[in-house]
Amino acid sequence: MSGTPHDPPHDVDPVRLGAYFALIEVTSLLRHAIEQQLHEDGGLTFVRFQVLMRLHRSPTGSHRMTDLADAVVVSRSGLTYQAGLLERAGLVVRSPSPDDERGVTITITDAGRALLGRVLPGHEEVVGDLLFEPLSRTDAQTLADLLAPVRDHMRAAPPRSVVSRRRGGRAARDG
Template identity: 40%
Template sequence: MADTRWLDDREMRAWSGFLAASALVNRRLDQQLKDDSGLSHPQYEILVRLAAAPGGELRMTELANGLINSKSGLTYQVTQMEKAGLVRRRSCPSDVRGVFAVLTEAGRARLDQAAPGHVTTVREILIDVLTPEQLDALADGLGEVGRRLRAQGS
């Protein structure tokens, strides 16, 4: 413990601010999505990723990696969404272990219905609160953290 680099006041302020803001932002977005469209935030992000993918489909492993979600967590979310008719699964013809998540028309319609309120809330609680310089610093700093953690396989 003697060689531990403890956080100084500036570093602790940044860490505490990050923890509080990320928890509050996630809570608010989850509530807004549940209230407006009956989706969880992870389910919304799954719909966004699938809608942006060619043919509206992605391999489950690719979807999990893109969402920074565990495979079991993704499987649970996709199962719930499949029951609701928002996605379907299909087997990969070239790999018996491969499974694709496929966006359905109902899923696309739910995304189209949910997106305006979600974007409005993101603007209200984060984007419009910060100056352009703060947005750049946030994007650069958190982007670097994400790149390093992905490179480490976390």
């Protein structure tokens, strides 16, 4: 059990703990390595890379600012800052959204796609070497299958409900 003089009283499933710790650790290490590679190969941060990738993978090459911020999990003000940098570098363009005068549409430029082209090989190399080296194809499939529902679950529960967890709080568990 727990509750020894110095232990905060809690009983955590060691299996869950291991999974949680490993998840955090793996992602921290991976992200750190990726930052290095992106910086060296294209002067990009991971956030800017994710922004470009999301835009590149969009059929229209563009997104609304807010949607993009949610997609890459960054604050709106943070995205504004990054969009400014990317725009100054000529990698994206911002324009007023056609349907909503308040909205801003951010679009990747050819230069942005070209930069991705220069950066992606090294990126794939790092991810391949660090993340997938110890994983079989089946393992990768399993990992994806495990994480997809988690992602959907997290996306479904609006972030706001987590933020305001204190108010209403553990009623979610108690009720």
